[in-house]
Amino acid sequence: MDRALYRRLSNYLFVALTAIATLIALTALILILWSLLTKGLGGIDAKIFTMTQPAPGSEGGLSNAIMGSIMMCGMGLLIAVVVGVLAGTWLSEYGGSTPYGAAVRFLNDVLLSAPSILIGLFVYEIMVRPFHGFSAIAGAVALAIIAMPIVTRTTEDILSLQPSALREAGMALGASRAFVIRKVVWKSARAGLITGALLGFARISGETAPLLFTALGNQFFSVDPTQPMASLPTTIFQFALSAYEDWQRLAWVGALLIAVAVLSINIIGRVVAREARR
Amino acid sequence: MASAASDTARFGPSRSTGEAIFQAACLGAATMLLVTLGGVVVSLAIGGWPAFAEFGLGFLTSSEWNPVTEVYGAAGPIVGTLITAFLALVMALPLALGVAVFLVEFCPRTIAQPVAIAVELLAGIPSIVYGMWGLFVLAPWFAEHVQLPLIMEAEPGSWQESLFSGIPNGANIFTASVILAIMILPYMAAVFRELFMTVPAQLREAAYGLGCTPFEVVRSVIIPYVRRGVVGVVMLGLGRALGETMAVTFIIGNAHGFPDSIFASGSTIASTIANEFAEATSDMHSAALVALGLVLFFITFGVLAIARALLGGQKY
Numbered sequence: 001m002d003r004a005l006y007r008r009l010s011n012y013l014f015v016a017l018t019a020i021a022t023l024i025a026l027t028a029l030i031l032i033l034w035s036l037l038t039k040g041l042g043g044i045d046a047k048i049f050t051m052t053q054p055a056p057g058s059e060g061g062l063s064n065a066i067m068g069s070i071m072m073c074g075m076g077l078l079i080a081v082v083v084g085v086l087a088g089t090w091l092s093e094y095g096g097s098t099p100y101g102a103a104v105r106f107l108n109d110v111l112l113s114a115p116s117i118l119i120g121l122f123v124y125e126i127m128v129r130p131f132h133g134f135s136a137i138a139g140a141v142a143l144a145i146i147a148m149p150i151v152t153r154t155t156e157d158i159l160s161l162q163p164s165a166l167r168e169a170g171m172a173l174g175a176s177r178a179f180v181i182r183k184v185v186w187k188s189a190r191a192g193l194i195t196g197a198l199l200g201f202a203r204i205s206g207e208t209a210p211l212l213f214t215a216l217g218n219q220f221f222s223v224d225p226t227q228p229m230a231s232l233p234t235t236i237f238q239f240a241l242s243a244y245e246d247w248q249r250l251a252w253v254g255a256l257l258i259a260v261a262v263l264s265i266n267i268i269g270r271v272v273a274r275e276a277r278r
Numbered sequence: 279m280a281s282a283a284s285d286t287a288r289f290g291p292s293r294s295t296g297e298a299i300f301q302a303a304c305l306g307a308a309t310m311l312l313v314t315l316g317g318v319v320v321s322l323a324i325g326g327w328p329a330f331a332e333f334g335l336g337f338l339t340s341s342e343w344n345p346v347t348e349v350y351g352a353a354g355p356i357v358g359t360l361i362t363a364f365l366a367l368v369m370a371l372p373l374a375l376g377v378a379v380f381l382v383e384f385c386p387r388t389i390a391q392p393v394a395i396a397v398e399l400l401a402g403i404p405s406i407v408y409g410m411w412g413l414f415v416l417a418p419w420f421a422e423h424v425q426l427p428l429i430m431e432a433e434p435g436s437w438q439e440s441l442f443s444g445i446p447n448g449a450n451i452f453t454a455s456v457i458l459a460i461m462i463l464p465y466m467a468a469v470f471r472e473l474f475m476t477v478p479a480q481l482r483e484a485a486y487g488l489g490c491t492p493f494e495v496v497r498s499v500i501i502p503y504v505r506r507g508v509v510g511v512v513m514l515g516l517g518r519a520l521g522e523t524m525a526v527t528f529i530i531g532n533a534h535g536f537p538d539s540i541f542a543s544g545s546t547i548a549s550t551i552a553n554e555f556a557e558a559t560s561d562m563h564s565a566a567l568v569a570l571g572l573v574l575f576f577i578t579f580g581v582l583a584i585a586r587a588l589l590g591g592q593k594y
Contacts, residue, residue, distance in 0.1 A: 011491035015384050021376025022385075022393070025467065028460045029400045032411045039414070086307030094304055104308045107315050109586045113514065115521025115578055117548050118318060121555070121571045125321035145314055152311065178300035206404020209523040209548070213556045233406050233524075240410050240528065248414070255407045266402050270395075 033259075040256025043249050048257075052221045053235060056244040062254055064221040065235040071223065072136055072215060072231055073205050076143030080204075081197050084148045085186075088155025088196075093181055096156070105156070112149040119145050120210035128214060136222075136229035139215025146207060147200035154199060158192030159185060191272050198269035202262045208233035232258050319575060326569030328562060337569060343534035343550075345558075350566035352573060354535045358544040359574070361537070362451060362526060363519035366458035371512060374463050378470030379496055394471060401464040409528035412457040417448030417529055425450075425541055444541035449531040451544045457529055458519045466515040473507045474500060506588045513585030521578045523548035547574040 047061040054060025087104070095101040123142040128134055162185050170180035186193065211217075217234040218227070232254050239251035329337055329350060340351025377397065381390045425446045432438035444450055477500050485499045501508065531543025532553055545553075547570045558564040 007491050007494070011493040014493035014496070015380075018376040018380035018384060021373045022380045025373050025377050025397075025463050026393070029396075029464065031415075032403075032408065032460070035411050035415050036407060083307045083310055086304045087311055090301075090304035090308040094301060095308070101308075104311060106583075106586055108311050110579065110582045111311060111315050113517055113521075113582055113585075114315075114318070115523065115548060115574060117521070117523045117551055118322070118571050118575055118578075121325070121551065121568055122314075122318040122321050124555075125325045125568070126317065129325075148311065148314070152308075176294075176297045178297045182300070202402055206406060208404070208406045209552055212552055216556065233404065236406055236410070237524065237527075240413060251410065252414075255410050258404055259407050262402055262404060263399055266399055 036252070036256050036259055039249075039252040043253040044256070048250075048253055053219055053230065053239075053250070054246070056242070056247055060250070062232065062235060062250060062257070064218065065230040065232045065254065066257070067221065067223065068136065068215070068218065068230040069205060069232040071225070072139045072143055072211070072229060073201060075137070075140035075225070076204055077147055077197060077201050079141065079144035080147035080151050080200050083144070084151025084196070084200070085155050085193060087148075088152045089159060089181060089186075091152070091156040092159035093177075093185070096160075108149045108152050111145075112153060115209075116146055116207055117209035117212075120213055123210065124213045133226075134214060134216035134228040136215050136225040136227065139211045139229060139231065140225070142210035142214045143204040143207060146210060147204050150200040150203055151196045154196030155193060158189045158196065161192070162189055191275050195269045195273040198265050198272065202265040202269065205265070206233060206258050206262050208237055212237070319572075322568055322572040322575055326565055326572045328565040329569035332562065337566075338573070341535045343566075345554075345560070345563050348560060348562050350562070352547070352566075352570050354537075355545045355547045355550045355570060356573060357536055358451065358530070359520055359546040359548070359577070361540075361544070362455045362458055362530070362546055363516055365452070365455035365540075366462060366519045367512065367516050369455065369459035370463045370466060370515060373459075374466035374470055374515070375508075377463075377467040378474055379500075381467075381471055382474040383492055383496060383500075394468075397464045397471075398468045401468050405461055405522055405525040408457055408461045409525040412453060412525065412529040413449075416457065417453055419448070420453050420456075421446045421448035428541075441539050442541045443539045444543065445531075446541075447531075449529050449543060450541045451530065451537050452540045454526045454530040454544075454546075457525045458522055461522065461525050462515045462518050465518060466511055469511045469514065470508070473504045473511065476507075477503050506590075510585045510588035513581050513588065517578050517582040517585060520581065521548060521574060523552050527552045547571070 047059065049061060049063055049066065051059065051061035052064040053062060087108075090096070091101055091105055096105065119142050123138050123145070127138040127141060166184055166188060167177075167180055170184045171177065175183075211231050211234050215231060215234070216228040217238065218230040220230075222229055236251045236254040236258070239247040239254070242248065333340070333350060337350065337352055338356065339353055340349075341353040341357075342349050342351045343354060344350070381394050381397075385393065425442070425444070425448060428438070428442045429444075429446060432442055481499050481503060482495060485495045490498070526546050527549040530545060530549055532545050532549060533543035534545055534550075537544035551567050551571055551574075555564065555567050558567060
């Protein structure tokens with residue numbers, strides 16, 4: 001075959017193949033979102049937010065699970081933000097270029113994608129087994145460990161983007177390094193820090209595996225952090241695998257709620273990040 | 279002392295101690311990350327020790343998993359984990375590469391931007407959502423339209439029969455791999471895209487200037503330039519697939535032992551732990567599950583460490 005023609009044809013073929021790959025990927029993802037909407041949207045009403053989870057066959061909602069998710073994610077995020085922002089600050093401002101800093105950065109990246117179920121096992125071993133009981137605090141700690149590396153990573157990235165003239169100007173006025181970091185660098189990176197927290201929150205709000213044997217789940221409404229607590233993901237897991245159709249319907253509603261929450265938090269995070277770059 | 283006093287007024291209590299405390303707090307937080315990772319290994323090793331002590335190396339090679347007789351062998355879940363992750367990668371890799379190349383090179387910018395954002399957002403959807411879709415939508419469809427016809431076609435005793443045999447309910451190794459593939463696809467595509475955008479424009483322009491077709495530019499300039507990163511992303515996707523719990527637990531069928539065919543029920547390490555840990559009654563049962571966790575840790579840690587080393591400073 002003519003060489004120029006062969007090259008042109010193989011190029012067309014390649015472009016077509018990549019376009020088809022994109023189509024396949026988008027189709028699969030749209031199919032999932034479509035099922036989520038059609039099966040979940042019909043079940044959303046006021047009862048979902050006001051009633052606790054029902055026994056099979058009776059009326060009920062997901063209020064205990066929603067409350068539990070918000071509480072545990074909130075507590076977890078709080079811990080993760082404190083540790084993550086400080087650790088990220090250390091990597092960016094103090095010891096990031098030392099061998100120890102390189103090791104922390106590397107292992108933080110590994111922790112970032114470590115299987116979340118192992119974090120659950122770890123927290124079970126250190127918090128549930130010694131105290132002989134599942135608790136919301138253990139669930140929150142497990143979630144915190146998952147969000148920590150994300151907050152650390154974004155904090156380091158955003159702080160190292162701050163111009164060094166900022167730090168020099170602060171120091172030149174006689175302020176201490178710690179003061180400059182807290183009052184000048186953190187302040188100018190505020191939007192980026194918020195983005196990091198939002199990304200962490202989005203990640204943990206859908207986590208199921210680490211909660212299965214730390215917070216366990218609870219069919220009643222509870223705000224006591226020392227007791228087992230329900231959460232949307234664990235309730236979805238239990239309901240989806242049950243044989244009752246009304247439970248399965250509630251599971252779809254829960255899945256839709258989580259997906260919408262995660263998507264909107266991620267979108268807000270992106271908007272904040274874009275503002276930050278301005 | 280006058281200057282020290284004014285410092286106190288303006289910058290809080292005694293500069294040098296405040297400075298030291300803040301720096302120590304930052305160092306402490308960074309160290310906590312290391313301690314956490316170390317704690318995971320140590321606690322899994324301690325918790326799983328009884329199982330290793332009882333079964334020795336046989337824990338890794340035996341496929342018998344029986345809570346009644348208290349005999350535990352991890353080979354079934356280990357093999358299931360490796361097979362599903364590998365199949366998922368085989369399905370997701372070409373698609374993810376295709377999506378990334380299409381978005382960076384060929385797609386008009388007005389479409390590329392929204393699609394790229396959509397792909398990134400979809401990468402954040404929790405895995406339990408993918409799992410539910412697999413259980414309620416994919417599995418029934420697959421059983422009716424793919425599995426049954428294939429089993430009907432297969433002649434008794436032929437290789438097709440041994441490859442496709444299994445209970446036709448759609449919950450099997452293959453559908454679990456499909457769900458995993460759909461799950462890691464947007465994630466890998468997003469990182470690939472990020473990677474391809476790091477290729478300097480001059481390289482591209484030089485290649486086009488020599489008369490290369492877009493295909494040749496991608497094949498001979500872009501892919502070689504980001505080679506290491508591509509391997510890193512593949513490892514990252516593999517790491518995700520290996521450790522993924524919820525998406526798989528819903529749909530793999532949860533049968534112990536070696537799977538007979540790709541349409542047979544199986545289990546992965548993560549799905550076994552998720553299913554049995556809260557209900558494990560005997561100490562040896564929980565110890566065996568924690569020991570499984572340790573095995574998973576070493577597999578994923580190895581894969582992720584290679585990925586990070588290859589990716590260097592890349593995000594994600």
